[in-house]
Amino acid sequence: MLPNTYKLLQKKKKAILELWMKNQLADEGLREDLISNDELRSQSEELVSALIGNLSSDSIDDFNSDQWSPVIEILGGIAITRARQGFTPRETGNFVFSLKEALIEVLQQELQGDLQSLFAESLKVNRIIDNLTVVTFETFIKGREEVILRQTDEITEISTPVIRVWDGILALPIIGTLDSARTQVVMENLLQEIVETGSSIAILDISGVPAVDSLVAQHLIKTVSATRLMGAECIISGIRPEIAQTVVHLGIDLSNIITKSSLASALAYAFKAMRLEVRKINAVQKF
Amino acid sequence: MVLSLSKDTIQVVREQDVVLLRNRIKEVAVKIKMGLVNQTRLITAASELLRNMLRYGNGGHCVVEIVSSGRNNGVRLTFTDKGPGIPDIALAMKDGYSTGKSLGLGLPGTKRLVNEFDIKSKVGEGTTVTIIKWANG
Amino acid sequence: MDRIPILRMGNFLLVTIQVDLYDRLALTLEADLVQMVKKTSAKGVLIDISAVTIVDSFMGRIIGNIASMSKILDSETVVVGMQPAVAITLIELGLPLKGVHTALDVERGMNLLKSMIDDFDDEDIEEDPDGSLAE
Numbered sequence: 001m002l003p004n005t006y007k008l009l010q011k012k013k014k015a016i017l018e019l020w021m022k023n024q025l026a027d028e029g030l031r032e033d034l035i036s037n038d039e040l041r042s043q044s045e046e047l048v049s050a051l052i053g054n055l056s057s058d059s060i061d062d063f064n065s066d067q068w069s070p071v072i073e074i075l076g077g078i079a080i081t082r083a084r085q086g087f088t089p090r091e092t093g094n095f096v097f098s099l100k101e102a103l104i105e106v107l108q109q110e111l112q113g114d115l116q117s118l119f120a121e122s123l124k125v126n127r128i129i130d131n132l133t134v135v136t137f138e139t140f141i142k143g144r145e146e147v148i149l150r151q152t153d154e155i156t157e158i159s160t161p162v163i164r165v166w167d168g169i170l171a172l173p174i175i176g177t178l179d180s181a182r183t184q185v186v187m188e189n190l191l192q193e194i195v196e197t198g199s200s201i202a203i204l205d206i207s208g209v210p211a212v213d214s215l216v217a218q219h220l221i222k223t224v225s226a227t228r229l230m231g232a233e234c235i236i237s238g239i240r241p242e243i244a245q246t247v248v249h250l251g252i253d254l255s256n257i258i259t260k261s262s263l264a265s266a267l268a269y270a271f272k273a274m275r276l277e278v279r280k281i282n283a284v285q286k287f
Numbered sequence: 288m289v290l291s292l293s294k295d296t297i298q299v300v301r302e303q304d305v306v307l308l309r310n311r312i313k314e315v316a317v318k319i320k321m322g323l324v325n326q327t328r329l330i331t332a333a334s335e336l337l338r339n340m341l342r343y344g345n346g347g348h349c350v351v352e353i354v355s356s357g358r359n360n361g362v363r364l365t366f367t368d369k370g371p372g373i374p375d376i377a378l379a380m381k382d383g384y385s386t387g388k389s390l391g392l393g394l395p396g397t398k399r400l401v402n403e404f405d406i407k408s409k410v411g412e413g414t415t416v417t418i419i420k421w422a423n424g
Numbered sequence: 425m426d427r428i429p430i431l432r433m434g435n436f437l438l439v440t441i442q443v444d445l446y447d448r449l450a451l452t453l454e455a456d457l458v459q460m461v462k463k464t465s466a467k468g469v470l471i472d473i474s475a476v477t478i479v480d481s482f483m484g485r486i487i488g489n490i491a492s493m494s495k496i497l498d499s500e501t502v503v504v505g506m507q508p509a510v511a512i513t514l515i516e517l518g519l520p521l522k523g524v525h526t527a528l529d530v531e532r533g534m535n536l537l538k539s540m541i542d543d544f545d546d547e548d549i550e551e552d553p554d555g556s557l558a559e
Contacts, residue, residue: 142358187512192508194528222515222516225515226508226511226515229510229511229521229526230507230508230511231527232528302448303446305446306446309444324512324513327507327509327513331479331517335480335481335517393481395518396517396518399517400513400516
């Protein structure tokens with residue numbers, strides 16, 4: 001960028017800010033419900049100062065240069081707040097795009113006679129703003145992703161309870177799809193609980209798992225094998241007829257695994273293995 | 288984009304160096320708050336690669352790095368030896384293949400334990416294996 | 425040179441591995457243990473690995489070897505106390521240690537050995553007083 005151009009922009013900082021604010025306030029997508037006009041102004045002012053303050057003949061060509069980091073930081077902060085406040089991507093994008101219009105309008109006023117440099121300088125402004133927009137969207141999406149990741153973590157945490165059904169018998173009802181990440185959590189929780197309680201039998205109930213494909217079956221086999229290495233036995237229960245069908249059709253070999261159709265029959269098996277007996281008391285006993 | 292945050296080189300020529308390296312890896316893994324199971328996977332993978340390096344490559348060195356990519360931190364290990372090299376990498380990566388008297392689980396097993404696995408080898412010049420394990424991967 | 429101690433308890437041999445194994449130590453253990461099985465005509469071998477944090481394919485193979493070799497010498501092997509992280513890693517590595525019996529702790533391992541030997545052998549087996557199991 002020509003030295004006079006960025007000096008010009010620096011001189012016209014106030015005008016740019018006013019113009020930008022005017023554009024923003026005039027926009028029909030203005031979200032007064034999410035952000036007050038005062039706050040919007042202070043955000044805009046901060047960004048404009050940082051942007052124009054850091055313009056120089058070097059920074060203009062190299063967007064990776066350190067001079068841009070304060071601008072990116074401010075913009076990133078704004079984008080993340082907006083993602084959390086519930087702005088749409090379009091509204092967040094327009095925030096930056098309306099700045100471009102303000103910048104170009106100022107350039108147009110100042111460089112009226114010189115069409116050639118107006119075109120060249122506008123291109124450069126365009127490039128800066130495009131880069132800034134990309135940064136904005138990256139951070140905006142990152143903000144959203146953080147929310148999703150936190151929720152995923154929470155879901156995984158709460159959806160894998162290990163229940164101690166009897167002294168030495170653990171049960172783990174799995175509800176929902178089993179993917180690799182979830183299997184990790186399930187497996188780690190189960191094995192840790194086996195060590196802590198000294199349980200020798202674990203029942204993995206999959207009645208709440210919508211489908212078993214070869215990947216899920218592999219995960220199950222892995223869990224059972226790891227349990228065995230630790231010296232405990234793992235029973236898989238809650239296998240629905242459809243699942244038995246898919247398993248056989250897919251050619252998955254579950255013959256090394258103890259499988260039971262219901263949690264009750266798995267429990268009965270566990271009792272037997274532990275040489276326990278549950279029976280009905282004949283006479284009514286008074287306590 | 289993977290950024291390297293810290294770097295440390297350890298020479299491995301004797302069997303005893305293995306213990307030293309394991310402790311160093313454990314240290315960095317704990318530093319980036321890697322879970323116990325992932326730590327175990329990483330150190331076991333390193334153990335496999337070290338053994339290969341000592342047995343086939345006459346020792347070499349290992350670079351231990353803490354790396355970050357986006358919001359994820361991890362440990363990157365680069366094992367370099369100046370051994371005879373591996374003529375057929377695809378074959379070496381097959382389960383059950385071994386030129387020594389081992390089970391042939393070394394390379395493919397190691398790959399299953401880590402998130403990223405890269406092997407480069409030139410016959411007569413040596414072998415470089417790079418692995419990355421993310422803290423929550 | 426370091427050696428892992430092998431304790432004799434009646435018909436059984438007890439090995440408690442307290443340090444992380446490296447190759448030579450594991451090889452020495454394999455040799456010592458097989459010698460000891462022969463010398464004492466032990467009926468069972470109990471290996472406690474609860475303090476071991478890393479088992480890679482080499483050490484996994486040694487454990488498998490010990491089991492197979494003892495089996496030839498008419499002795500059963502039980503590995504007890506494997507850590508969850510170690511179990512998961514071994515499975516992913518592709519080493520399910522087939523043919524090796526496992527138990528959660530020394531006490532259960534001992535019971536398992538007794539029951540296995542009872543199945544084949546009707547001779548009375550010396551009962552170990554519980555106190556001898558304590559460390």
